[in-house]
Amino acid sequence: MSRRYNSAIIYIILFAMIIQLFPQSSFAQEESGQEEIEEVVLFAKQPNEEIELFEDGKSDKVLVSIPDDTTVELIETEDQVSFVRYLQDSEGRTEWSGYVNILHIIPSDDAEEFRKLRLKPGFDIEKYQAEKMEEDKESNNNDLETKKQESNDKTIEITLNPKTNEPEEQPEKNSQKLIAPKAFSVTSESEVLLRGIALRDETKVYDEDRYTILGTYKKGYILEFHDIDKDWYMTAVPINGKTGFLSKSDVETAVTPQKSQKGVAVKSPVRAYSTASIASKVMKTYEYGTILDYKTFTKGWHEVTVQVNGKAQNGYIQAADIGKLETKLKGYALADPAYVYEQGDRKSTKLKTYKKGSILQFRAHDASWFQIDVAVKGKNQIGYIHKKDLTDKPPLLTGYALKDSTYVFGSRSKKGSKLKTYKKGSILKYRPYDSNWYTATVKVNGKSKTGYIHKNDVSDKPPLLTGYALKDSTYVFGSMSKSGSKLKTYKKGQSLKYRPYNSNWYTATVKVSGKSRKGYVHKKDVGDKPPVFTGFAKNASTYVYSKPDRKSSKLKTYKKGHQLKYYYHSSSWFKSTVVVKGKKRTGYIHVKDVGKATDISFVNPNRVYSYNHMAEDINKLQKAYPDLIKYKVVGKSEYGRNIYAVSLGKGKPTTFINGSHHAREWLTTNLNMYMVEQYAKAYQKNSKIKGYDVRKILNETTIWFIPMVNPDGVTLQQQGLKAFPKNTHASLIVMNNGSTNFKRWKANGKGVDLNRQYDAGWKTIKGNPGRPSYKNYKGKAPATASEVKAVLKLEAEIRPEIAVAYHSSGKILYWNYKQKSADYRRDHAYAKTIGKMTGYGLVYPGPNPSGGGFTDWFIQKRKRPGFTPEISRYVYETNPPLSEFNGAWRENQAVGLHVAQESAKLYMARNKKK
DSSP: OOTTSSOOEEEEOOOHHHHTTSOOOBOOOSOOOOOOOEEEEEOOSSTTOEEEEESSTTOOOEEEEEESSEEEEEEEEETTEEEEEEEEOSTTOEEEEEEEEGGGEEEHHHHHHHHHHTTSTTOOHHHHHHHHHHHHHHHHHHHHHHHHHHHHHTOEEEEEOTTTOOEEOOOOTTOOOOOOOOOOOGGGSOOOEEEEEEOSTEEEEEOTTSSSEEEEEETTOEEEEEEOSSSEEEESSOBTTBOOEEEGGGEEEOOSSOOEEEEEEOSSSEEEESSSSTTSOEEEEEOTTOEEEEEEOSSSEEEEEEEETTEEEEEEEEGGGEEOTTOOEEEEEOSSSEEEESSSSTTSOEEEEEOTTOEEEEEEOSSSEEEEEEEETTEEEEEEEEGGGEESSOOOEEEEEOSSSEEEESSSSTTSOEEEEEOTTOEEEEEEOSSSEEEEEEEETTEEEEEEEEGGGEESSOOOEEEEEOSSEEEEESSSOTTSOEEEEEETTOEEEEEEOSSSEEEEEEEETTEEEEEEEEGGGEESSOOOEEEEEOSSEEEEESSSSTTSOEEEEEETTOEEEEEEOSSSEEEEEEEETTEEEEEEEEGGGEEOGGGOOOOOOSSOOOHHHHHHHHHHHHHHSTTTEEEEEEEEOTTSOEEEEEEEESOSSEEEEEOOSSGGGTHHHHHHHHHHHHHHHHHHHTOEETTEEHHHHHHHOEEEEESOSOHHHHHHHHHGGGGSOGGGHHHHHHHTTTOSOOTTOOSOTTSOOGGGOSSSSGGGOSSOOSSOOSSOOOOSSTTOSHHHHHHHHHHHHHOOSEEEEOEESSSEEEOOSSOOHHHHHHHHHHHHHHHHHHOOEEEOOOSSOOOOSHHHHHHHHHOSOEEEEEESSOOSSSOOOGGGHHHHHHHHTTHHHHHHHHHHHHHHHHHHHO
């Protein structure tokens, strides 16, 4: 300021606090971002879950899972992740460094409050962190405004004395006096050049006034300076031509004098940085156990010499990463096996052997070898183990479950929760943890979790397993290929011994021509439990014996066709559990006394086939062919007997076949039931009937049967009055024109002719007696008989493409009921084919057919083909004799398959039009 002025007013704005809130220009070379190390607490999204520690900020590789509510050291934060150091409690305490999502980080000061908040219903950690960020942002803005205001309030006016150029005290009440700084000279203070490191993220260098900031250094930057007083250092190098000053609280001074020492890297990797900050450039890395020459530098850092492009440069290593030479190091055997040698030479004597994954302690020796203490023949001895045979990270091991239920626990306690269970012999992956436990990563509800396996529960050698052949012919192959040579064959259910080999194969030792051979068994061909056989009694009396000997006592007897469960015992006997006098007993069944469904004939069509026979056989057939045959009750007869509907096949297009609308025509039930069984057998055997591919047809269609539409009438015709309540006898005799011989009975139990009950020309039916009778009475109204209602109910459900109603007798075929044009031509063609198959003559009715029959109604109502074959030679007012069955079967055995095949074609054609 010019001396011509008596006084000058200088407004000095004290903005030190404000300027700290904004980025300062920096003359340090390294990138920013490293925060001062502090302790924080990691919390999972939900209590008791775990936090994954990743290898780096962008990797999916998980180093370890950290328990909920764990304190760690926060080293630095970048983007959405933070670099932390975690000390895992185990033998020797394992140190992990890696990255976690910042979502999980809670400052220590806020941890207690967070523990309480997270217990409240509906608490969301993501919402909590978002709200905290908003609060911090608002708080920072408020602090900024406050500091600006304080700066404005501290704007003071100083008048300088024109003679002394020193400030004079002003009279204003609120004015403040600023003391001008003294001038310093290096010669007047210590001339010793000191070194140290910047401690703050932005370590400020001030001008002489101690307020003006000349620049900043990044944390860890290596500084040179002089000591000038108890609070300040003066920089050795001018800043923009000015002398700079550093607050002693912002700097850590290097030790003097520095000492040259040797140490060993106690983590992997140990990094040498360009400055004393892990945010700076990594100049070199050292493996675990590397012997290092270094100089002491500060409390937290050592100085090393690093060669970069042939030039020696100073690098800096964290002091915690280097231990004394005699430090006991912990590691794991990596080689399998890992040898301890007498000398540091692989050609020297081997003193001891360790399995891969063994936890070892050792000391640094030289660039290639570690020293290790071992006991040889009871004497302690120093041995040497090569560095390539060890690792500081627990290696991934492959082993085998030893117990029938081998558990992965949620903690290192066999009383803890079980995360997963493995069968004996299962191939497992795990890592060594301590002397008793391995760690394993398993999936629980789709999430990876770290669990623990006890060392006694697994082995590195595959255990010998006992299993059972699951296929009829289970092979031991000469190689791991099902197309390879077969060394041995086992029958289904036979036991065999083998060991786990890989994910698809077991190994087994078998005798071939008297010599032991190693073979392979596919895992899908064997199981750890004996397979249960389902078979059927073949004999009229099939016995379960007390011993595998036909001369032993009989524990139980089963009728032919009874379904049985049993296990393999030997080539001649099966083993079964039966209940005798309320107690379970093990019994034996001879292999010749039981068989598959296809070995048994359930339906005997060459007998007077009753309602009860039919009901029993339907049940047996469904059990024998559960994937192919289903049945249900679609209604009740007038006297409460079930009207059964049976489905055969797996396709959408349907065909409907029925029998025994008329009581005395029950031979049609024999035909229906035999057709069901023979078609099912052919399907199972993949055989053909009269050239028709049964399996193909039944895979593409479904045939529905009501084998006995009129169970009351059939029962009365076969058994007479004894099968009905006494109070009905009189009325039944009246309906039978006074006779007690019901062999001519045609109607249902109420005297209604069911094939005159359908609403097709019902009003004009001829020959109606006008009252209930053994034949021809059409009822008071169409579709009023309960049996007819059941038939119509099923028809409406399945909507068949073609219907066939079997009757007897006469060997003729009804096919026409008032069809016209195209429908007539279509149905006539079908009828001629069926006529040719059966040898039955086609009936061409006149212009006014009687009507009332099921196929009359079906043809008229649905406009679809319907056929009524009359089986057997003509008989008058009685049932056809059983001798007619074989001929009827020969004539009709392929009819069901033919109409099913044509139904599929009609179904496809109609759906194409849609």
